[in-house]
Amino acid sequence: xxxxxxxxxxxxxxxxxxxxxxxxxxxxxxxxxxxxxxxxxxxxxxxxxxxxxxxxxxxxxxxxxxxxxxxxxxxxxxxxxxxxxxxxxxxxxxxxxxxxxxxxxxxxxxxxxxxxxxxxxxxxxxxxxxxxxxxxxxxxxxxxxxxxxxx
Amino acid sequence: xxxxxxxxxxxxxxxxxxxxxxxxxxxxxxxxxxxxxxxxxxxxxxxxxxxxxxxxxxxxxxxxxxxxxxxxxxxxxxxxxxxxxxxxxxxxxxxxxxxxxxxxxxxxxxxxxxxxxxxxxxxxxxxxxxxxxxxxxxxxxxxxxxxxxxxxxx
Numbered sequence: 001x002x003x004x005x006x007x008x009x010x011x012x013x014x015x016x017x018x019x020x021x022x023x024x025x026x027x028x029x030x031x032x033x034x035x036x037x038x039x040x041x042x043x044x045x046x047x048x049x050x051x052x053x054x055x056x057x058x059x060x061x062x063x064x065x066x067x068x069x070x071x072x073x074x075x076x077x078x079x080x081x082x083x084x085x086x087x088x089x090x091x092x093x094x095x096x097x098x099x100x101x102x103x104x105x106x107x108x109x110x111x112x113x114x115x116x117x118x119x120x121x122x123x124x125x126x127x128x129x130x131x132x133x134x135x136x137x138x139x140x141x142x143x144x145x146x147x148x149x150x151x
Numbered sequence: 152x153x154x155x156x157x158x159x160x161x162x163x164x165x166x167x168x169x170x171x172x173x174x175x176x177x178x179x180x181x182x183x184x185x186x187x188x189x190x191x192x193x194x195x196x197x198x199x200x201x202x203x204x205x206x207x208x209x210x211x212x213x214x215x216x217x218x219x220x221x222x223x224x225x226x227x228x229x230x231x232x233x234x235x236x237x238x239x240x241x242x243x244x245x246x247x248x249x250x251x252x253x254x255x256x257x258x259x260x261x262x263x264x265x266x267x268x269x270x271x272x273x274x275x276x277x278x279x280x281x282x283x284x285x286x287x288x289x290x291x292x293x294x295x296x297x298x299x300x301x302x303x304x305x
Contacts, residue, residue: 003204027200028209056172058236060297065173066237067218071211090202093210097241103295 007088014039019079029075032068036079037110043083047076049109056106063103070098073111073127073141080113081123087148091123096143104138107131116142123147154186156226159301167223170300174219177212187228187260191220194253206250213254213284214242217272220258221288225268226301228260229292235268236294242286252276254283266292 003025010018019036023029033050040046049055049064049072057065074096081091111129127141128134160166164181168174168191177199182190193216201209218240225235248254257279258272272286273279 003202025203026209027198027203028212029201031198032211054172054176057174058297058300059170059172060234060300060303061295065171065215065218066222066240067211067215068173070214070218070240070242071209074211074214075209089204092247093242093244095241095243096210096214097239098214098237099239100237103236 003090004088007082007090011083014043014083019045022079022082028071032071032075034072034075044112045076045079045083047072047079047111049111051107051109058103061103062106064109066098066100069100069104069109069129069139070096070141072109073098073129073139074143076111077113077125077127077141077143077145080115081125081145081147084115084118085123085147089148091145091147094122094144094146096141098139098141100139102136102138105131109138110134121147154227154230155232156229156301157184159232160184167226167301168219170303171219173215177215179216179219181223182255184223184227187224188258189220189223189227190255190257191216191223192253192255195251205247207247208250208254210242210244210284213244213248213274214240216254216256217242217258217274217284217286218288220256220272221270221286222290224258224260224270224272225290228263228268232299232302233293234295234297234299235290235292238267238289238291240286240288242284244284245282248283249276263292268292
């Protein structure tokens with residue numbers, strides 16, 4: 001279940017089912033319980049983090065672990081970059097900053113990534129995450145990724 | 152300087168993170184704790200791979216390790232225990248983690264104010280001088296009305 005040939009094919013078709021296949025091929029995305037709910041008319045992915053007791057960081061609130069939220073946002077950024085990139089390798093994170101705006105409660109969370117700048121080698125991405133209301137963010141993130149060069 | 156957290160864990164450093172379900176799931180172990188300092192080991196697992204072509208652990212796993220270390224280093228700096236919450240965390244990725252090897256996270260809480268704690272952290276295999284990633288974080292103190300999670304259910 002490698003990626004060679006797959007990412008190019010994925011980009012070509014690009015339905016939610018295709019991205020869920022990428023999730024299935026990525027052990028850590030599967031482990032976290034991620035899925036792609038939809039790809040809208042502009043090609044923007046809606047990524048879901050399924051709640052599970054195992055992703056809790058603070059059991060008193062309870063709240064999802066901050067690291068899991070960060071990982072979720074980074075993964076949402078990578079999926080969006082796969083769609084807008086080229087080549088058959090995954091983008092590599094250079095840096096990533098997560099801002100925690102509210103504690104994430106014991107239910108599913110959603111994320112959408114926007115590519116702010118797609119340079120030749122480096123892309124800048126912003127990601128927003130929410131639970132019940134897209135206007136009440138639980139976290140926001142931004143980062144730079146090294147883009148694979150098309151072959 | 153009093154360190155209530157050390158009295159609380161009374162020699163069993165693992166108690167620092169034992170109440171955190173996700174830290175247990177990843178089988179993190181606390182290596183050492185000092186004033187405003189914490190070192191945590193994360194064992195390699197195939198489940199944590201972000202790139203199936205290379206077997207390299209996902210960056211988000213490093214985020215989780217350094218967030219956990221950062222928060223623990225803040226607890227280790229407090230003179231009075233309070234609930235904390237991550238305000239922000241920036242990770243710089245220097246090199247991919249080597250497949251099959253454990254990752255160690257080290258964080259230092261270098262400044263506490265009334266409301267905010269500031270941390271620096273590094274993730275590495277062998278030496279902090281050969282980092283996989285570095286991070287800076289800020290944490291809110293007295294973040295919520297629930298009692299500190301380490302004290303158990305409120």
